[in-house]
Amino acid sequence: MPDWLLPTLRSRLLFGVSLGWLALVVALLGYSHITGGALAKRENLTHLAYEAELIADQLQRSVEDRQRALARLRPNLSADDPELLDKLRSQEGLLALFDRLMVFDAEGEPVAAWPPFEHGGPNVAERDYFRDVRGFRRPLVSEPYRGGETGIDQVMVIEPLLDGQGNFQGILGGNTSLRNGDAFLNLQSRRIGDQGHVLLATASGQIISHPNAKWLMQPVPDAEQLLELARYGWEGTGVGHQLDGEPALMAFRQVWPADWVVGVFLPLSQVQAPIQHYATQLRRVGLATVALMLPLLWWLLGLGLAPLHRLEQQIIRVGRGHAERLTLHTSMSELRQVADAFNRLEAGRREALASRESREAFLRAVLASSPVGMFLVDMKGRVNYVNPELEAIAGYDVGTRPDSEWLRHVHREDRRIFIERWRAMLSRGEERPFQYRFLRDDGEQLWLEVQVSQVTLGETPLGFVGMVQDITERQARETKQRWEADHDPLTGCLNRRGFENRLEEACSMHRRDSDKVLSLIMMDLDHFKPVNDTAGHAAGDELLRRIGHLLQEAVREQDAVARLGGDEFALLLPGCPLEQAQEIAERVRERIAAIEFLAEGHSFRVTASIGVSRLGPDDRDGGPLVKRADRASYHAKRQGRNRVVVQDTLAETVQS
Numbered sequence: 001m002p003d004w005l006l007p008t009l010r011s012r013l014l015f016g017v018s019l020g021w022l023a024l025v026v027a028l029l030g031y032s033h034i035t036g037g038a039l040a041k042r043e044n045l046t047h048l049a050y051e052a053e054l055i056a057d058q059l060q061r062s063v064e065d066r067q068r069a070l071a072r073l074r075p076n077l078s079a080d081d082p083e084l085l086d087k088l089r090s091q092e093g094l095l096a097l098f099d100r101l102m103v104f105d106a107e108g109e110p111v112a113a114w115p116p117f118e119h120g121g122p123n124v125a126e127r128d129y130f131r132d133v134r135g136f137r138r139p140l141v142s143e144p145y146r147g148g149e150t151g152i153d154q155v156m157v158i159e160p161l162l163d164g165q166g167n168f169q170g171i172l173g174g175n176t177s178l179r180n181g182d183a184f185l186n187l188q189s190r191r192i193g194d195q196g197h198v199l200l201a202t203a204s205g206q207i208i209s210h211p212n213a214k215w216l217m218q219p220v221p222d223a224e225q226l227l228e229l230a231r232y233g234w235e236g237t238g239v240g241h242q243l244d245g246e247p248a249l250m251a252f253r254q255v256w257p258a259d260w261v262v263g264v265f266l267p268l269s270q271v272q273a274p275i276q277h278y279a280t281q282l283r284r285v286g287l288a289t290v291a292l293m294l295p296l297l298w299w300l301l302g303l304g305l306a307p308l309h310r311l312e313q314q315i316i317r318v319g320r321g322h323a324e325r326l327t328l329h330t331s332m333s334e335l336r337q338v339a340d341a342f343n344r345l346e347a348g349r350r351e352a353l354a355s356r357e358s359r360e361a362f363l364r365a366v367l368a369s370s371p372v373g374m375f376l377v378d379m380k381g382r383v384n385y386v387n388p389e390l391e392a393i394a395g396y397d398v399g400t401r402p403d404s405e406w407l408r409h410v411h412r413e414d415r416r417i418f419i420e421r422w423r424a425m426l427s428r429g430e431e432r433p434f435q436y437r438f439l440r441d442d443g444e445q446l447w448l449e450v451q452v453s454q455v456t457l458g459e460t461p462l463g464f465v466g467m468v469q470d471i472t473e474r475q476a477r478e479t480k481q482r483w484e485a486d487h488d489p490l491t492g493c494l495n496r497r498g499f500e501n502r503l504e505e506a507c508s509m510h511r512r513d514s515d516k517v518l519s520l521i522m523m524d525l526d527h528f529k530p531v532n533d534t535a536g537h538a539a540g541d542e543l544l545r546r547i548g549h550l551l552q553e554a555v556r557e558q559d560a561v562a563r564l565g566g567d568e569f570a571l572l573l574p575g576c577p578l579e580q581a582q583e584i585a586e587r588v589r590e591r592i593a594a595i596e597f598l599a600e601g602h603s604f605r606v607t608a609s610i611g612v613s614r615l616g617p618d619d620r621d622g623g624p625l626v627k628r629a630d631r632a633s634y635h636a637k638r639q640g641r642n643r644v645v646v647q648d649t650l651a652e653t654v655q656s
Contacts, residue, residue, distance in 0.1 A: 037275050040275060044249050044266055048265075051198075055262050059200075060257060063255065063257045066157045069094055070094075074172050078163075078169065079104075080105075080169075084103055088101045088103070095114075097176070098157070098175060100114065100115055100175055101174050102156075102172075102174070104124055104171050105169070105170040106170050108127075129156060130171060134168050138160065139157075144206055144208050146217065152177050153178040153216065155208075155258075156173045159173075160172075192265070192266050195270045196264065196267070197210070197211045199264075201260065202258075203260070204231075207219070208260065210243070212244075221243060224240050224243070225240060227250075230261045230263065235253050236252060237249070239268070242267065250263055250264065250266070251264045307332055308335070311326070314326045314339075326343055373387065373393045373470075374466065378462075379426070379461060379462070381422065383398075383406075384463070394409070394440065410438060411438065414436035417434065417436065425464060429454045429461060431452055434450055435475070436448060436450075447470070448470060449468070451466065452464050488562075490548075491545055491547075492545075492549075493552065494561065496564050498562060499564060499570055506615075507615065511620075517577050517614060517615070519613070520570065520613055520626065520629045521581060521629065522564075523608040524637060525592075526606060526609055526641040527605070531543055531599070535599035536599075536600065544567065546597070547592060547606075554584065554587060556573075558574060559573050559574070560572040581614070586644050588608065588610065589610055589643070592606065592607060593605070593606075593608075607642035609641050610643070610644045611632025611633030611635070611645050613625055613646070614648065633645070
């Protein structure tokens with residue numbers, strides 16, 4: 001192609017860009033594909049939310065209908081009514097809602113049922129739903145259970161039977177099957193599209209309905225985060241995984257009267273199937289277009305870029321030092337301008353290189369003489385320089401080993417935070433100082449503090465400079481100060497401040513998980529004052545040390561032993577039931593009573609008045625727990641000392 005047809009580089013590039021219009025079309029189609037996927041996901045989530053709401057509303061109406069029906073029947077019934085069976089038999093309308101109507105007395109014994117039980121019916125006194133209704137005296141929908149007589153999965157809608165004074169007389173219950181075709185919970189056949197399905201579970205985590213029979217009456221796996229949130233009352237939509245692990249869109253709604261969760265799932269594979277088909281067709285068109293355009297574009301670019309190849313060769317010669325400037329002969333004004341600009345830049349580069357080399361030599365001299373460990377890192381995290389002080393801290397020649405060697409010396413428990421901070425530095429330029437433990441080759445453990453600053457040229461980041469300080473002595477001093485703030489220097493037990501902190505932590509865990517138990521033992525030593533008066537305070541201190549050591553040996557590692565002041569001690573026992581805490585208190589009492597303490601020619605024996613209590617369901621903090629245990633200890637002292645008194649939250653004081 002002659003030069004006069006396309007005399008400038010601009011005209012030649014414009015000609016090449018005009019041939020690349022198809023690539024732009026493909027990019028636009030690709031964008032359409034991406035936005036179409038997002039739109040499909042959004043629309044499907046809206047549909048799933050609608051389906052979940054419909055199903056939840058339907059179930060809620062069904063539960064409320066059954067509760068209202070039982071509530072209307074309840075005033076006409078009494079557990080000791082001789083005509084009770086006839087009254088149940090006459091409720092033919094309710095049998096359209098329930099498989100069986102049942103009445104149990106206050107002891108959980110079956111009184112009447114229609115249709116009747118084949119073998120007299122079970123005693124339900126120990127079942128959770130009976131105890132809940134007896135305790136709270138309000139309607140309840142039971143957890144799903146498998147009938148002992150029929151072997152059928154079912155739930156029971158329950159109304160409490162109360163006399164005129166509000167005393168509990170028994171329960172009226174109607175149960176319904178979960179699996180037959182008429183059951184109001186039968187959701188297994190309900191499908192969302194070709195592969196979507198509905199899940200129904202209790203808030204406690206038991207699956208009621210699922211198209212895969214192996215999940216029925218099984219606990220909900222803990223892996224799916226959105227389903228876990230729904231169990232705690234959350235409603236909404238999102239992307240997660242089905243029970244079989246397949247990614248899916250999902251929506252959740254609550255059935256509040258029964259404390260159930262409705263989940264509607266649609267696999268992402270079904271959502272993306274039309275989009276994948278469209279993408280396949282688009283790729284075929286794109287590949288065909290590229291196959292046709294590449295030969296032509298290759299030939300045209302070869303002609304158009306020939307002068308640039310000549311310019312490239314001259315730049316290579318300048319770069320190798322064979323020439324100091326470009327001498328390009330061409331009719332293209334743009335290339336001549338490029339050559340002139342390159343020559344100016346090359347002259348400036350040579351000057352800057354000489355200046356940079358002198359600055360680098362000065363910088364390395366400063367770093368080498370620094371009393372603080374220092375290093376230089378590029379933007380990719382590669383260490384380019386470490387000064388002698390840092391190598392002295394590390395205990396090995398850092399420059400001769402790979403960068404990963406430093407990570408191997410970081411303490412195993414601190415590696416995760418070290419990696420996170422290092423990545424934050426590289427990705428976001430974060431300059432926050434951090435501390436970690438470092439193990440030298442000689443086995444010595446150091447505490448190091450690292451401060452990193454980003455080096456920029458204008459707004460362009462060039463790398464990082466870091467300072468490393470050995471703070472081992474400071475860390476040891478601070479650790480000792482923290483320990484002394486929370487511990488009794490005489491016995492090594494927690495002091496009152498440390499005890500209150502541990503008590504608050506234990507109560508916080510109890511509030512997050514009401515199934516956890518927490519017991520407290522508080523004690524006062526009996527006959528301790530004569531030890532101080534007769535043998536002196538040094539002897540009293542020695543006896544307190546022995547008792548503190550005895551208490552620490554009597555409990556588990558996770559338990560807390562505290563000296564609250566004088567001869568008063570406390571044992572905080574998380575996860576320990578009240579009965580076991582009483583056994584521990586009795587064992588401690590016996591061991592203290594067995595101590596024979598000799599001092600100043602005298603033999604002393606002390607005993608302990610011990611109070612035991614547990615954290616109750618209504619306790620919002622540890623204050624009531626401490627008051628009960630302290631009151632129990634006071635009762636033990638008043639009743640003759642050397643004994644254990646238990647003060648429960650739901651019972652009278654018990655003395656052992």
